[in-house]
Amino acid sequence: MALNAFETATLEITRRSHLSEADARGTLRMTLKKAGFDPAAIRADQLAVVVRSLLPRELKIRGVAEPAEVCERIVDALSSVSDTGRGPAAERFLERTRG
Numbered sequence: 001m002a003l004n005a006f007e008t009a010t011l012e013i014t015r016r017s018h019l020s021e022a023d024a025r026g027t028l029r030m031t032l033k034k035a036g037f038d039p040a041a042i043r044a045d046q047l048a049v050v051v052r053s054l055l056p057r058e059l060k061i062r063g064v065a066e067p068a069e070v071c072e073r074i075v076d077a078l079s080s081v082s083d084t085g086r087g088p089a090a091e092r093f094l095e096r097t098r099g
Helices: 005-016 021-034 044-053 055-061 067-078 090-098
Strands: none
Touching: 005 021, 005 044, 005 067, 021 044, 021 055, 044 055, 044 067, 055 067
């Protein structure tokens, strides 16, 4: 069974940091909620936007070394996820965060 976007990102965080799976899931869930996304409905392209824009700061707060590099590896992994999640467009998220 293929992993969805949220599961893929969680797995990459645990692979590339000292965070446990529970801590990785919690960090990612909190970051998505701050951005106004439902973790159960987010698509890979939407998650990639959040990972690039908000997750580096959250990982840094949690003591993850090289948070920007970790996030780029997550985005790389998300590029292979084929999902049909539903939720607000990534572009609307960017508009909200810019202005």
